[in-house]
Amino acid sequence: MPKVSIITPAYNAGKLLPETIMSVRQQTFTDWEMIIVDDCSTDNTYEVALSFAAIDDRVKVLLHEINSGVAMARNTAIDAATGDYIAF
Helix, strand or coil, X not given: CCCEEEEEEECCCCCCHHHHHHHHHCCXXXXXXXXXXXXXXXXXXXXXXXXXXXXXXXXXXXXXXXXXXXXXXXXXHHHHCCCXXXXX
16 A cells, blocks of 8 residues: 655644644545644644654654745655655
8 A cells, every 4th residue: 555645834733733633644544644844833833743743653743943934844844755645
C-alpha cells in the first residue's frame, strides 16, 4: 500500500487544528504521515500539534522560527515528506 504524506501548513490555527488532524486520523486509509509546519504562530498552534504527535507517531511537527508564508511552509513539509504521494 503506498504511503501518503499529508502537507499541512499552519499559522495561528490552534482552534481549528484539532478538527483537521482528527479528520485525517478518522480516515479508513491508514498508511499516511501528516506533516504540520507551524509558520511562527502567535497562538497555541505548535502545542496543539505536538499534543497530537505525542499520541500518534504518524503526525510530525516542524516549526518555522520566522514567519515565511504558506508557500515556504509547504516546501518545508515537502522536503520532510517520505511518502510515495503528497496531498495538500
